[in-house]
Amino acid sequence: MKKDKKLLKNGKRIDGRGIGDLREMEAEAGVLERADGSGYFRMGDTEAIAAVFGPRELHPKHKQKPQRGILQCRYNLAPFSVEDRKRPGPSRRAKEIGKVAEGALSSTVFLEEFPTATIDVYMEVITADAGTRCVALNAGAIALADAGIPMKGIISACAAGKIEDTPVLDLKGEEDQGGQVDLPIAMNADTGEVTLLQMDGMTNIEEMDEMLELAIKGCEKVAKKQREALMKTF
Amino acid sequence: MKKDKKLLKNGKRIDGRGIGDLREMEAEAGVLERADGSGYFRMGDTEAIAAVFGPRELHPKHKQKPQRGILQCRYNLAPFSVEDRKRPGPSRRAKEIGKVAEGALSSTVFLEEFPTATIDVYMEVITADAGTRCVALNAGAIALADAGIPMKGIISACAAGKIEDTPVLDLKGEEDQGGQVDLPIAMNADTGEVTLLQMDGMTNIEEMDEMLELAIKGCEKVAKKQREALMKTF
Amino acid sequence: MKKDKKLLKNGKRIDGRGIGDLREMEAEAGVLERADGSGYFRMGDTEAIAAVFGPRELHPKHKQKPQRGILQCRYNLAPFSVEDRKRPGPSRRAKEIGKVAEGALSSTVFLEEFPTATIDVYMEVITADAGTRCVALNAGAIALADAGIPMKGIISACAAGKIEDTPVLDLKGEEDQGGQVDLPIAMNADTGEVTLLQMDGMTNIEEMDEMLELAIKGCEKVAKKQREALMKTF
Amino acid sequence: MMDITEIEEQSALDKIKKGERLDDRGLEDFRDVEVETGVAKKAEGSAEVRLGDTKVIVGVKFGMGEPFPDTPDEGMLMVNAELGPMASPNFESGPPGKDATELARVVDRGIRESEALPLKELCVEEGEKVWKVMVDIHILDYDGNLMDASALGAAKALIEAEIPEYEDGEVKREKTKEFPVNKVPVACTVVKVGDKYILDPSLIEEKIADGMVTVTWTEDELCSLQKRGNGGFTKDELLDIFEIARKKTDGLRKIIE
């Protein structure tokens, strides 16, 4: 990590944002035709599209659960979404994010209503400038709602972090590279429960408290944006 | 492409052939024992063996079509068939050729007589000196007939091309490397319909007309050779 | 193969063993909890763990045999078991050993008692200092017995070899690298039948006779050690 | 009894016999063609193409690589296509299958054979370092005619692309200059249904096709052909098809130039 560039100056960040500001957001529901539901989310330069298929029959059959459906996620970066072209297909990192995304979204879906079925959420990152898993999840949650899947609340995600020993919200690419901590979370904005939580970097409980607080407030703003997008489709 | 060597001289080609001449051909049916049908075809130095299995049950079952059978092709170059040893297993190029070969052969088989079944055509190129897909298809068509599969006509293939601005028939390796256009076609010699058509290179409609004319006449000669080979097995 | 180091001196080997001595052995049954049976075997520095699952239903179903069960082996080297870290997953060598291990163990199991079923034997080499397939098989045989699989006798394995033109028993790493012949065998110690036999190197029938004699005696000692380990679990 | 798809297919077929189409287009009409650029900000060039409900993003990235031994002084073109599970309920995750491979290779040949790219100018150090031009086709929504949409997107993304500077052994993505495209290859797929030709087939129409030919034209030359699907064509039909495609690609080319 290069730390030569000053990331904070008089409480302002390199793009002029304050400590607790999100980047500019854009959200849209129903962006695809073939999928049962779809969503688009952008946060600064990071953007993702998500498609939902299902509930539909799970194959192979021996993976079906008699009591409840399952929700499966695929998270993928387009080859041209990053500086140096990425080999097609999910990397190890992408597989892991697919798994935690399943944990984040499963908690909000009434899976017991769909025994033996699967709900598939496919998330594609088109441009990656930090916060990709959060932006992808935000698109995925819109897509689930757009597909009419019954849910306990909308899942909204954003990351807090630490740069130059200061907790801040929603790191962009350069901040992420020069940053000390990355703390992506997803939250059920209706229940206040955190359904995705990852953290890398060195920190302590006081800072965690501050960062979580920032991230939770961020998720609430994200939820507002998601809800607006969904309203437009009705 | 190296163009330093003269490929045409007084209307004669490097191996003495005229513009519209095919290379020497050899054809044989029933060259393998385990397959339901098999064929061998050689055109100059390029040679291929094909085996047909089926009609037989298609696995996995969910790919079966209730109304008609399917025909599947595998086209492969043996590792020792080319100058620099090729890694085993079909390349991207080979997968594509497998697909167009399916299109070329499916059109002649009465697939509606074999609901839920598959007919598998496996083609192996033993020596590659240009025209491999055509030679493989010629072997494949012999194998289909040898397997007793009901067909609307024999499929016969050869390539036309352009060297030194002149349309010619059936390029051999050196001509292919120094050539300007490669135009492989397959034809149902009984109906005159072109069932495979690919083209690389820069040309115009007048040249296309000439090259197609050459290739169609070439296919008719190929068909004669295939039929002779099949006659011998009865 | 470097042959500069003296491997034999006055009939003694680099670790002080005589021509017909095995390395120190250690054996244990029931070392794992989740498996239906398990075993551990060590010969000098080479050690392996084996787990047996089954008899259990074989998937996919079309591989099931109506008259008898099958026995499947997986032989694998842990990435840290060798000098230079090994890529995870079975190599070509490991696949081949898995296959000959199946031949070695299948012969002793009453497979006809388990139609349509599979018995899976998984062998992991923890440290490799020559003789890995034999040590793994010894652990595998203990695991089969520990799983209560009905058998015609215990399978016991060890290798003979030739160093400095002399047949010897149970080569360790340095001997193997500087050796001329490697002859791993497995034997049903109750019937005296050799159920695994491989050999690399140049030899003749007289030497083979001597080496087989050494290896057979070695297997008998291995069998004793295996039986002791199994006795402790009752 | 026919299922819904079969009924739809039958309707599409009946319409075409009468010279009509399900969505009221003329037989040789394309659906609305929308092309947007700059859609992938980390790509050196990108374009999104919509043909009705079909939606494709193409991104171009440049990278430094070692040239192929037989062309030591030429840059390299690589075209890849992903038919990811997002685009259709019938696509599966996994390595590219036959369809994705054919799609990528047909687009690749259109660009390569037309000599659209100045490959010689992409050589940095003969035999050692040349630019790789990596074209990735990402299918977002699949309602037929991926070939024409992808080829158009690839051409547009290349036209829009800016090539980074290479200085002191590093690719400097913050400094870019224009990337010259010599020719603009455009593909048009002509579909035979019974005795009619249609263009820009929807998914349903692709299913009832008796055969298709994807024809790639530059401004003045035919540079690639690919017959697809079962069925066959007479020579005269083929010559007609090349002309139909020529006219249509002239129109499509205007949209992206």
Next chain:
Amino acid sequence: MMDITEIEEQSALDKIKKGERLDDRGLEDFRDVEVETGVAKKAEGSAEVRLGDTKVIVGVKFGMGEPFPDTPDEGMLMVNAELGPMASPNFESGPPGKDATELARVVDRGIRESEALPLKELCVEEGEKVWKVMVDIHILDYDGNLMDASALGAAKALIEAEIPEYEDGEVKREKTKEFPVNKVPVACTVVKVGDKYILDPSLIEEKIADGMVTVTWTEDELCSLQKRGNGGFTKDELLDIFEIARKKTDGLRKIIE
């Protein structure tokens, strides 16, 4: 009718509601922790960790490699986990799936983010040759809580590891020196079941979890978090969980130091 697993799950659940566990542990008790070193003689460092019936071997190997372009003067850490078919009747042969990938990456991040390893000291020749530290996690027996067992084994194997000398362009494994570990990252997974927290879950207990958080602490800093499974946590719950994990990791660290 419930099958045996369901009955067991129900019993585990009932017990925990009453503050008890199937094996009579306290809710925040670990099973017996056994750590043995030197278990893989060809590894430069190795440790076997047992948590009850869960059994994990971790081996550390050193090798020489080319550094990543963006860190030309740093050694490289690689963590890999295999959930081989030996460890459970439900594991299959094949490349690592999502579970194995997550396991490896969480252990990796604990080591990487805590700056446990002196990566700068592992540079032999800038931009050309650096040491690779390869940590392989091998699961032998799976009765829950692979994360904590694997992280503990990895830390111990690194502490025990001796690095070979590199002389005349060759790795000399017969000559080794001590390998310094700056920090000791230890993971503790806190599991929510209803309104209770339990530690070191068995396989049955993992199945009835409403969610888990794997928390990695060094001596004095929190260096990695991973929420796993479905279910959610309030902020206050999370802050509690970090403290519970801190206390427990202090205890676990003493076992391996």
Next chain:
Amino acid sequence: MMDITEIEEQSALDKIKKGERLDDRGLEDFRDVEVETGVAKKAEGSAEVRLGDTKVIVGVKFGMGEPFPDTPDEGMLMVNAELGPMASPNFESGPPGKDATELARVVDRGIRESEALPLKELCVEEGEKVWKVMVDIHILDYDGNLMDASALGAAKALIEAEIPEYEDGEVKREKTKEFPVNKVPVACTVVKVGDKYILDPSLIEEKIADGMVTVTWTEDELCSLQKRGNGGFTKDELLDIFEIARKKTDGLRKIIE
């Protein structure tokens, strides 16, 4: 009720008990052995071997590569076998399975252990450039005894091979010189059926085998053994088998020398 295969197997078994075989061969007779060379014109050496209905092509290609670090002054041998779907209704497409791997490795060891190839002479520049000798076994028709057919084909293809010149950093395939083969390893598989031994088993006979041993001899030394299938052998049986194989390989060697 037995199906056709079972009935055939039973007949084969009954015959062998009486010292006879389905195709009227003697127990130790091979089927007709046909060996043709020069069958793959782009290979530097090739041979097609037929044993009855079994048909195998082996091609040898030379290429330039970097030597293995532990043998910097030796050429490299690589043997690969493909049991492609052409050869049998039961073979599937895909990467080599256990059977193909075993086949390739047994042939490989026969060549390697007999020191048939002058590996030291295949070094062009120590530690940098050595010849790779790549032997590819292609199965065309499978009616049993692939091992003996493949080993014979590999030996013949190597004997026939001519090595290209290496000049100015390039492999010149148009200029070749003789490639010396020191020894000729030949394999013979001895099959136990009940208390009888048979040679050159057909597919049916392989299925009823109680075990097989593939024995590879050079002119005067035993260089590789592989017991295959289930079943076991006493030491005396093995010593008999080695002698039976010796005699037969002497005969087979004459065919290809």
